[in-house]
Amino acid sequence: MxxxxxxxxxxxxxxxxxxxxxxxxxxxxxxxxxxLSRVLPIVDLVQRNEAKRQPEDQRFLLSSFPAPDNDQPPRLVISAPALGALPPRPYLAISCESKISRLQLVLDEPAKPNKMRIQLFKDERPVFAAYQWQVLDDAGLVVDAGRGLQAIALLRNMGGGQRLRLESDYPRLHGLIFDAEGLGELIEQERQACRW
Incomplete structure (x- = not known):
């Protein structure tokens, strides 16, 4: 057992x-x-960010919350929907919360395993070797690649391409593709916000 x-x-x-x-x-x-299952803040940040998306634009989109005149600590999120998936769909999310960089998948339905092997490719070249990503929340909707130095190491290699593709031992994530055009400039803004 x-x-x-x-x-x-x-x-x-x-x-x-x-x-x-x-x-x-x-x-x-x-x-x-x-x-109720606890939902992590990244789910709300991605939903708020995606509400600003123009229907014809599937590239990564950046938002900062709250507004600059608010006293709360700023949180930055960059997200993009998986191409070809019908709504609701999974999102690849990059965020800076409390000056900590994070790379996560926000899923459209709960993941069954709590860990899954994932490898990310930029224009068919590996961004990093495959390793275990962890489901973070009770609802099973947030899959975490890592935070801090681990996320930074991945983010440094993710910009400058046209497409990002996932390979995974979890069938629902295997083959997901994201439009990465312009992602390098957005990662630079995240880098400045998180000061790395």
């Missing part, structure tokens, strides 16, 4: 699986009425 635990997407259910396998007594606090 413990062998199946790492495949569980929800962190709490995964922990419960390990507790059951080890025979640890489980305390079940009363569930709040209509408990």
């Amino acid at each position: 413990a062998q199946d635990c790492p495949a569980i997407v929800s962190p709490l259910k995964r922990l419960e699986c390990f507790d059951l396998a080890a025979g640890t007594p489980i305390h079940h606090p009363p569930a709040p009425p209509r408990a």
